[in-house]
Amino acid sequence: MKRFNNFQHNKKLEISFDCYSHCEYSTKLINRFSKKKMMQKTLLSCLFVLSWFEHLPSSFAKKTIFATLGEPWPMPLQLSLSSITFNLSPETFGFNHDRNNCDILQEAFQRYYNIIFYGTIETPSQEVLQNYQLRGEGDKQQINTLMVTMTNCPDYPSNTSNEEYMLTVQEETSHLEAESIWGVLRGLETFSQLIYTGEDERQTINKTNIVDRPRFPYRGLLLDTSRHFIEVSTLLKNLDAMAYSKLNVLHFHLVDNPSFPYQSHTFPELSSQGAYSQNHVYSQDDIDRIVEYARMRGIRVIPEFDTPGHTQSWIAIKDLLTPCYADDKPNGLFGPVDPSVESNYAFLNKLYIEIKSKFPDGHIHLGGDEVKHDCWESNPNIVSFMESQGYGNNFTKLEGYYAERMTSIASKIGLGFLVWQEVVDSGAKVPKETIAIVWKDADGGYVDELAKVTAKGYRTILSSPWYLNRVKDPHTDPWKKYYKVDPQNFSGTKNQKNLVIGGEACMWGEYVDNTNVIPRTWPMASVIGERLWSAKNVRDPNAAASRLAEHQCRLIRRGLQAQSITGPGFCPQEWHNE
Numbered sequence: 322m323k324r325f326n327n328f329q330h331n332k333k334l335e336i337s338f339d340c341y342s343h344c345e346y347s348t349k350l351i352n353r354f355s356k357k358k359m360m361q362k363t364l365l366s367c368l369f370v371l372s373w374f375e376h377l378p379s380s381f382a383k384k385t386i387f388a389t390l391g392e393p394w395p396m397p398l399q400l401s402l403s404s405i406t407f408n409l410s411p412e413t414f415g416f417n418h419d420r421n422n423c424d425i426l427q428e429a430f431q432r433y434y435n436i437i438f439y440g441t442i443e444t445p446s447q448e449v450l451q452n453y454q455l456r457g458e459g460d461k462q463q464i465n466t467l468m469v470t471m472t473n474c475p476d477y478p479s480n481t482s483n484e485e486y487m488l489t490v491q492e493e494t495s496h497l498e499a500e501s502i503w504g505v506l507r508g509l510e511t512f513s514q515l516i517y518t519g520e521d522e523r524q525t526i527n528k529t530n531i532v533d534r535p536r537f538p539y540r541g542l543l544l545d546t547s548r549h550f551i552e553v554s555t556l557l558k559n560l561d562a563m564a565y566s567k568l569n570v571l572h573f574h575l576v577d578n579p580s581f582p583y584q585s586h587t588f589p590e591l592s593s594q595g596a597y598s599q600n601h602v603y604s605q606d607d608i609d610r611i612v613e614y615a616r617m618r619g620i621r622v623i624p625e626f627d628t629p630g631h632t633q634s635w636i637a638i639k640d641l642l643t644p645c646y647a648d649d650k651p652n653g654l655f656g657p658v659d660p661s662v663e664s665n666y667a668f669l670n671k672l673y674i675e676i677k678s679k680f681p682d683g684h685i686h687l688g689g690d691e692v693k694h695d696c697w698e699s700n701p702n703i704v705s706f707m708e709s710q711g712y713g714n715n716f717t718k719l720e721g722y723y724a725e726r727m728t729s730i731a732s733k734i735g736l737g738f739l740v741w742q743e744v745v746d747s748g749a750k751v752p753k754e755t756i757a758i759v760w761k762d763a764d765g766g767y768v769d770e771l772a773k774v775t776a777k778g779y780r781t782i783l784s785s786p787w788y789l790n791r792v793k794d795p796h797t798d799p800w801k802k803y804y805k806v807d808p809q810n811f812s813g814t815k816n817q818k819n820l821v822i823g824g825e826a827c828m829w830g831e832y833v834d835n836t837n838v839i840p841r842t843w844p845m846a847s848v849i850g851e852r853l854w855s856a857k858n859v860r861d862p863n864a865a866a867s868r869l870a871e872h873q874c875r876l877i878r879r880g881l882q883a884q885s886i887t888g889p890g891f892c893p894q895e896w897h898n899e
Contacts, residue, residue, distance in 0.1 A: 385889045388871035391517035391527060395567055395851035396859045396868070403528035407464045407492060409516060410524070411438040416467050423474035425502050428617050433509045437516055437524065440878045440894070442561060464526065466494045467512060474502040477681050478569065478619050480737075480822075485534035488512060490526055506619040507533070507567055514875065518893070537808070539782055539823030540853040541570035541623075542846050544838070547577035547634070548830030550601040555835050557614050562843045562881055564618040566850035566872070571615055572686065572825055573624045575603070581634040583608075583624075587675045588638065588668075595634035608679050616681075623739065624680050626672070627688025629658035629723050641665055643703060645696040656696025660723040661706035670730050677736055687727050690741035690760070692720050721749035728752055739782070745774050756822070758782045763791070768811045775817035783808040783824040789845050790829040800848045800869070800886050801862040808853075823853050840884040844873045 393400070414437075416430040432442050439445040475482075486499040486508035497508040511531060519525030542563055544551060560571065575583045581595030584602045596602045603611075615622045628635075633655065635641055640662050642655035658665060676685055694716040697703045703719070712718040724744045728751045731738045739756040757779045759770045767785040774781050786806045792799050809818040826846040833841055848869065851859070859865075866887050874892035876883035882896050 386866045386870050386887045387890060388874050388892070389867045390871065391515050391525070392868045392871055393511050393514040393531075394847060394868055394872040394875075395854040396856075396865075397511060397531045397533035398856055399530075399532040401530040405528040406519065406525050407462050407490070407528070408519070408521075408523045408525055409437065409464055413463060413465045414438075414467075415465070416469060418469040418471075420471060420474060423471075423502055425474060425617055425619075426469070426471075426505060429506055429509055432617075433513050436513050436879060441880060462492045464490065464493065464495050468494055468496050469505055469509075470496070470498045471502060471505050472500045477616055478503055478621050479682070480538060480621075480684070482538070482569070482619070484567075484569070484619070486511075486531075488529065488531040488533070490515065490529040492528075503569075503619045504534075506564070507535075510564060510567065514872075535567065535569075535854045536856060537821075537823035537853045539570055539825070540568045540850060541572050541782070541784075541823065541825030542568050542842070543572035543574055543625075543784070543825055543827040543829075544842075545574040545577065545828065545830035545833070546582055546603075547574065547580050549834035550580070550582055550597060551830075551838055552835050553603070553607050553610060555838060556611055558839060558881060559842065560611075560615050560618055560620055561879070562839070562846070562876060562883075563620055563850075565876060565879065566844070566847040567854045568826075568846065568850045569619060570621045570623060570823075570825065572827075573611075573622055574627070574686075574829075575624050576626055576634060577631045578633040583626075585672065585675060587671055590637040591635060594637040605679070612680060621682045621684075622680055623682055623684045623686055624676060625686035625688060625739075626676065627686070627690065628669070628727070629660065629688075629720070630690065630692040631688060632658055638665075638668055641668065643696050643700050646699040646701065649701075654696070656700075657692055658723070659700075659703065660719055660726070661703055666726055666730060669727065670734070673731060673734050673736060677734055683735070684737040684739065685731060686739040686758075687724075687731065687744075688741060689720070689724055689744035692743070717747050720744075721747040724749040724751055728755060742770060742774060745777060745779055753778055754780075756780045756782060758784050758825070760784045760827070763788060771808070771811040771821065772813045772817065775813055775820040779820065781821050783821065784827050787824060787826045787849050788829065789826050789842055790831065790833055792841070792845065796888075798862075798886075800845055803845070803848045804852060804862045804865065805860060806852060807857065807860070809857075824849065839882045843876055843881055843883040844869060845886060847872055847876075 416434070418426060420426060435441050435444060482503040483501040484503045484507050486497060486504035488508050488511060489496045497505060497512065499505045499508060511533065515529055516524050516526045542559070544556065544559060563571065580597045580601065581591050582602050584592045584604050586605055592602050612622050632642060636655065641658055643657055643659040644651045645654040645656050646652060673685065677683065697716055697719065707713065707719060710722065720743070724740065724747065728738060732752060737754065739758060740751070742757050742759045742761060744751060745757045757774050759767050759774060759781060761767065761770065763785045767783065771781060771783065787803055808821045808824050826849040828838060828842050851865070870887045870890055873883045873885060877892050877896040878894045
């Protein structure tokens with residue numbers, strides 16, 4: 322094992338064990354390192370690995386994936402690795418920069434210094450610092466400085482954030498250049514991922530050149546906090562994991578039928594009556610903390626207040642929900658928001674003004690999905706309103722009427738907005754700046770929906786094939802299916818495909834709570850992170866498997882309980898609860 326470990330440390334190979342007798346990875350290494358000596362070493366290592374595997378059960382050899390070392394996830398747009406390596410020492414390494422007025426940059430320097438040397442985002446304790454040993458000796462060249470150069474430092478990320486960066490790792494002083502702080506953050510993450518523990522037990526990095534930018538501007542994760550409440554500390558860990566995988570939008574599905582955990586200062590009765598308990602509430606300070614934590618990582622926070630359906634927890638607002646009827650009288654049940662009551666729009670206008678003040682991104686998800694018509698159909702006031710509008714018994718038109726009213730309110734307030742695909746499908750005349758999320762027909766029908774929505778001129782986000790909560794058995798390799806999805810793979814014009822601005826992984830909360838949301842989400846969501854960041858031709862899951870295994874180990878080293886999804890293997894530092 323010692324010799325094999327050295328082989329891994331030296332060159333960080335991606336090894337395919339599905340057909341190990343062919344040693345397919347040698348070609349990859351020869352392409353990366355042109356020196357004859359390296360080619361010879363590759364072939365010798367290949368022969369050694371084959372002889373080593375001859376002594377193991379065939380099932381182990383065929384199924385086990387060994388993690389790479391120092392391979393970034395997601396894969397950068399342009400990556401050039403040299404065989405030359407350098408060391409980094411906590412005693413001599415530091416970040417430098419040309420900006421003194423960017424709080425995001427200063428915090429990022431401290432965070433990544435701790436990640437690189439101590440595997441934690443927090444400042445290590447004195448005990449950890451005292452026990453940290455600068456292991457290994459030698460006169461190998463060191464990198465003492467990462468010089469960061471950037472042009473601007475906006476306060477918050479946005480839908481137009483520039484995340485492009487260039488990274489040059491070289492002797493003594495390395496360079497990270499970007500126009501914006503958001504590109505710097507992505508470059509710092511890549512730099513931290515290039516570092517691995519070398520054969521001399523020291524922090525090691527290869528000479529590297531990278532030019533990188535995302536393929537899609539919207540790379541999201543939906544977390545549902547209504548069906549099960551998720552503690553703030555766990556939400557913050559998810560934000561860390563998002564940054565490690567270059568996801569940049571938290572779709573915060575705050576409220577739904579089961580509970581209303583958002584503590585509104587304008588309408589405090591919503592959470593006092595709608596939350597599971599007052600221990601299951603996000604205070605105003607909690608929201609500020611989440612938004613600020615995300616800002617420091619270049620992550621947008623877009624809250625969803627889904628209406629007119631999924632609103633059973635909004636019962637505190639008088640006349641908001643539709644009374645359901647049976648035998649010509651109310652039966653005590655309530656349905657969706659009542660679109661015929663004018664005061665409901667005044668209420669929602671005030672709520673949206675508050676939401677805009679609490680979430681600086683300036684976007685809100687308005688919902689619009691799964692509106693059940695049976696309660697509307699039973700209510701005589703709704704039926705009368707339908708007749709007055711000339712809708713007959715077409716309740717889809719009533720959905721459209723409500724959507725038009727809500728998008729008009731949001732526009733006047735100055736909010737951007739996202740909706741579920743039903744809003745567009747209903748034929749509602751919503752503004753062209755509306756962003757539609759395609760979520761239905763996970764088995765492939767979403768392809769036609771993408772074509773239909775973009776043909777109407779709406780920007781579109783894809784989520785339907787990436788519902789992580791549906792994964793019951795990671796042993797079926799669902800990540801490979803996720804990895805092969807391309808959001809632009811549908812029949813349409815170039816302009817239509819350009820309207821697809823990204824996608825998002827969704828973790829709904831029916832069977833996911835504070836105890837299991839991290840392992841259920843990670844590193845599965847990282848797979849979608851690479852699909853949305855990396856170039857279109859980076860799509861082979863077999864080539865990605867060992868990098869993904871390394872990324873899982875990376876998440877574990879950084880304190881996240883990320884589950885294995887690539888099969889048998891091990892991490893040098895296994896997860897344990899402190």
